[in-house]
C-alpha cells in the first residue's frame with residue numbers, strides 16, 4: 027500500500043515497504059487542514075500500534091489508508107496496491123436475521139481450511155442468529171468474515187473492545203503468525219494496551235493529525251529500561267498527559283493575550299443593540 031503526495035519523495039523510496047505514506051494531507055470538507063505532512067513506512071511483517079488521544083486522527087488516518095476518504099484532487103497521489111482490509115469498530119456483521127453460516131458462505135474464494143481455523147479460533151457456532159447473539163459474539167463473526175480472505179495489510183480500528191480476554195489474546199497471536207509466516211502488516215489503533223508490549227513491533231504516536239513519532243518497540247527507553255521499565259499503558263499515559271498539559275498551557279496563554287480595546291462610546295453598537303449607520 028503506497029500513498030504519496032509528493033512525487034519527488036516517491037521516487038526516492040524503495041520497494042521493500044508494505045505501507046508507504048509520504049506527505050499525506052487531508053482536511054474534512056470546509057475545515058482547516060487536519061492531517062498534514064504525514065509520513066509512515068512499515069516493512070512486511072510489522073505490527074504497528076497507532077496510539078493517540080481521542081480526536082488525534084487515528085480513525086481518520088486508517089480510513090484514508092483504506093480508501094474510505096476522498097482527498098483534495100489538487101494533490102498528486104498514488105495508491106499502488108489495494109489489498110488492504112479495514113476492520114471497523116462501528117460495523118457489525120450482516121443483516122439482523124442472518125445465520126452466521128449464511129453470512130460467510132457469501133464470501134467468495136475463501137480457503138476452507140482457513141475458514142475452519144478461524145471458526146475454531148473465534149469459537150463461532152454456525153447456527154448463531156445475528157439478532158440473538160451478544161455484541162462480542164457478533165464481533166467474532168465480523169472479524170472472522172474479514173479475515174477469511176488473505177490480505178497484505180490489515181487496518182484495525184479498536185476491534186477487540188467486545189472480545190473476552192481469551193478471544194482477544196488468541197486473535198492477537200493469530201496476527202503474529204500472519205505477519206511472521208506470510209509477511210502481512212498490521213496497523214492497529216487502540217486504547218487497550220494489555221498484552222501489547224510484546225505483540226507490537228512498532229508504536230506510532232499521533233497528535234493533532236501529525237505523526238509525533240514512530241518507534242521500534244525494542245528501542246523505546248521507558249519500555250526497555252532494565253529493572254525500572256514501564257508498561258505500555260504507563261508510557262502512553264505519560265505522553266498523553268504531557269500533550270494535555272501543553273494544550274492547557276496554550277489555551278491559558280491565548281486567554282491571557284490582550285484582546286481588542288473595549289469600545290466605550292455610547293454611540294457604538296453593543297451586545298444588546300446594533301446600529302447600522
Ligand SMILES: Nc1ncnc2c1ncn2[C@@H]1O[C@H](COP(=O)(O)OP(=O)(O)OP(=O)(O)O)[C@@H](O)[C@H]1O
Nearest residue numbers: 054055057060078079080081082083084085086087
Ligand atoms: N466526518 C467528520 N467531519 C468533520 N470532522 C471530523 C469528522 N470525523 C472526525 N472529525 C474530526 O477529526 C478529528 C479526528 O477524529 P478521529 O475520529 O480520526 O480521531 P481518533 O484519534 O480516531 O479518536 P478516538 O480515539 O476518539 O477514536 C476530531 O477532531 C474529529 O472531530
